[in-house]
Every structure is written in C-alpha cells, then in structure tokens.
Amino acid sequence: MAMKLMKGNHALAEAAVRAGCRFFGGYPITPQTEILEYLSARLPEVGGTFLQAESELGGVNMVYGAAAAGCRAMTSSSGPGFSLLQEGISYIASAELPAVFVDVQRYGSGLGDIFQAQSDYFTATRCGGHGDYKLLVYAPASVQESVDLTVLAFDKADQYRNPALILSDASIAQMMEPVELPEMREVDFDRPWAARGRHGGENKRISSTMYYIENFDSYIKAKYDDMVAGEQRWEAVRVEDADVVLVAYGISSRICKEAVMQARERGIRLGLLRPISLWPFPVKGFAEVNPEVKAYLAVELSALPRLEEDVRLAAGQRVPVESFLGGMNIPESSALVERAASLISASGTFQR
Amino acid sequence: MLSITCSGYGGQGVLTAGLLLANVSMEAGKKLTWVPSYGSEMRGGTASCHLRIDDHEILNPFYAKMDALIAMNEDSVDKYESSIVEGGVLIANSSMISGRGFRRDIRVIEVPATELSQELKNPRGANIIMLGAAIEATRLFPADEFADGIDAYFARKGRNNPLNRECFMRGVQAARHE
Secondary structure (H helix, E strand, C coil): CCCEEEEHHHHHHHHHHHCCCCEEEECCCCCCHHHHHHHHHHHHHCCCEEEECCCHHHHHHHHHHHHHCCCCEEEEECHHHHHHHHHHHHHHHHCCCCCEEEEEEECCCCCCCCCECCCCHHHHHHHCCCCCCCCEEECCCCHHHHHHHHHHHHHHHHHHCCCEEEEEEHHHHHCEEEECCCCCCCCCCCCCCCCCCCCCCCCCCCCCHHHCCCCHHHHHHHHHHHHHHHCCCEEEECCCCCCEEEECCHHHHHHHHHHHHHHHHCCCCEEEEEECEEECCCHHHHHHCCCCCCEEEEEECCCCCCHHHHHHHHHCCCCCEEEEECCCCCCCHHHHHHHHHHHHHHHHHHCC | CEEEEEEEECCCCHHHHHHHHHHHHHHCCCEEEEEECCCCCCCCCEEEEEEEEECCCCCCCCCCCEEEEEECCHHHHHHHHHHEEEEEEEEEECCCCCCCCCCCCCEEEEECHHHHHHHCCCHHHHHHHHHHHHHHHHCCCCHHHHHHHHHHHHHHCCCCCHHHHHHHHHHHHHHHCC
C-alpha cells in the first residue's frame, strides 16, 4: 500500500475516521488542535459529526452521549484540558461505554508550556477522575503507531466497553513520518446496549452500571483483571543479556533505542523495555529480561519521576531502579549511555 | 543518515522545501523524519524544519549537529552555522546573505537563489533552487532522479509547473560550479 507523509496529529485523526469514529466533540489546545482542525473537515465527508464544544467539559459529555447511542466517539486534549475531561471520563467508565480519548502531552502543571513532555503519566494510568476505573492506555512512539494504536484503542474500547486513551506528546504529534493507513471501516452502531430508541424493546441502561449489576464489586474487578491478563503490550530490545535495561515509552523510547545501539557498539550491554500499553503496565515484559540484570533506568520527559514507580513494582525489590528525567528537554542518547555505564560500574556496591 | 535543516523567513518556502525533500525521499523508499520548528513563533520571524533521511529506521528525530544547512536568510546562518558538522555543507542564499565570512571547516555554497528565481520567472522557486544545490552537494540522490521526483510530486498535487524542475537544475549547476 502507498505510504503517505503525515503529521502525527493528522495521522491519528485520519486513523480514527478509518476505525469508524463518527463523532468528535472537543475544544482546541496546543499541541493537539490539528486533530480538531482535521476532523472538522473530514468527519462531515463520511457522514460523521464534528462539534467544537464550549469547553472540554462540554466535549466529554457530548462524547458520553454519542457513545451511549452506540457511536464510535472521541475527544482529544492536552494537559490543562485533559484535567478538565476527568469527571466525564469517570462517568463514561462507570456507564461502561466505549470511547477514545487523546492526550497530546505538553510540559508543566497549571498552564505549563507547549513543549513535549510525559508528565501526565499518573493522570493517564492511575485513574484521573473519581472512583474505581482504569483506562486502557496506549503510548505511540511514531506517527505509524499513532495510527495503529488509535485503531486498536477503538477496538479494545468496544471489546471491554471501557474508555481507552492515546497518550501522545507534542513531538510525535508535530513531526511527519511516512505512514501506511488502514482501510476505511464501517461500524454498525446499532449495538445491543446502545440507546437508539426503544422500538417496543427493553430500556437501555446508559448510566452507572453499578445500579443494575448484582455483585458489582466482583464483577468490575474481574473485568479489569481480564484487561491486565490480556492487554499488556510491549517491545523488548536486547534485554536477554542486558546489564542495564532502559524503560521508556513514546518519544523517549526512540532516544533509548538509539542509546542501546550506541552502547552495544561500545560493548556495554544495554537493553530497552518499551511499554506500548501503559495500563495495563507490561509487567510480563520484565520476564524477558536477563535475570542477572544490574539495574533499571526509567527514562521520561518529566521533572519528577512517574514511570519509575511502575518499573519498581514490576522489577520487584531485588533490582535497583533509577530515573533519568529529561524535564522539558529531549535527552541526548550519549548521556543515557554514560548513565548506564556508571550504573554498571557502581553495581558492585549494589550487590547483597 | 543525513541530517539536514532548512531555515529562513516565513514565506521563503523552507517548510515546503523540507516537505518536498521528505516526499521525494519517501517515494524513493527511504525512511525519514520531518520536525518543524515549534514554539511561540513570530509572524515574519525565522522558521525552520529539520529532516533525517536514511535507508534504515530513524530512531531519534532530533539532532544537535547537522550534515547540511539550507540557509535562506542571514538569521539562519547566525542560528545554525555553528551546528554544522565539520566537513558539512552550508547552502547560503547569497541574495540575502552577503559581506560575511563563514566557517573554514565546512563547504559553503553561495547561491543567489532569490535573484535566480526572478530570472527564471519563478519567484516562489528560490527554495527549490536551494534544494537543488543541497541535493548535488550532499549526493543524497542523483540530480535527475530527484528532479523526476519533484515533477511527480507536483503532478500528484495537480500543479505541474516545468519551471520547478528548471529551478532545481539551476541549483544543481550552482553547486557543481562551486
């Protein structure tokens, strides 16, 4: 199939359309506004609806409505706007409705700035709103993955009737790479659970399912356990014999992969574990790592450690875990190699 | 792998030159990344795009040092000349950059691209002239092959203009005669 040169944002938006998304309600914010701009023209071409909402709160509740009617629906935002979506996301999760969210991360708390960052990790992977739910979270590291994971997110959201999130960042969103787009898919929105008019049938339940389901606690726990068991995704690079394993997702993982290549040329046994699903976190990937690994280094574009916490939980108590924090700057791969080398030389002091 | 930056005033076609380079490279089966300058840009200020092109997967799309710089204006030289690798190439638009010295450890090709584009009756083609000089100097593609790629790119867009090829080849000649 022919390759197309596209920006991450545009590719993600086109992938959503081809995955059958027919509703978008959202509010502009850099660095994801091109998603809105693109869909504002594209969705009407395929009989879909684009609505620029009065705010992120309006947008997420429109998505709730569209999802309740069985429509594949999406909204996107960044940092400050992503915070505003959380209440609505909690409602959609509690109603067990599928929807796809996008957070194109930018740097900083509060207003912050528009540069790439990976500091929304906790909001994305823990549970950004109130109550008991999790999002399926996917982290693209390229424009192609912005396409592939968006399609996957729609399918998985449907499969589990649970919202899914694409956690991108400004660099992946703004850069161009050649991509292969999937075929256009038509999705039948007349699903058994969708509220599309009663037509003499039963009422459809589109509010919190806890009101209708007996033994809700165990039911909902089992649902999320199924996701943990079945939906972990990762890429492992040279981890089988690695003395130090870098753990990084998204744009950071690409710098890490470069660092692995550089380190190997110097005879330093460096590896990379790249989570593709951030929730569920790919704990299973750690089983592929050299049992004699000396340290893990979590690499992310944030000022405070986030990813490190999940790496610690996955690595267990035995192996030291440290962070390489890029903050608002993309690290140099050579700096990662140096850090890894110093972890290896210091590893004697870690031994029990 | 080639790392190349196109830089100039907004309106001088630097993003387009980068897009053209990216598209022709993609059609030729190469891997590439195209990263625009990004931030609080000012209207009339200097814009840039940063490309990496290779036969293999590009890992890091960002770079501190570049193999080649297409500088459409003086600001671009001020900003990026020091980031060119030793032995790298600077294509300088001498219509807008004159009376200054350059680093001695790089190859500098001065092309009066803005004037040439007027001569060739394609005033918006200065960027393509510069691209011609860059392709010839970096040997990324044989000149004719890239010129065919330019024709194919504009034909796909329904805007085939033979003057674009002429501009490109004029840039190639300028680099050959340096």
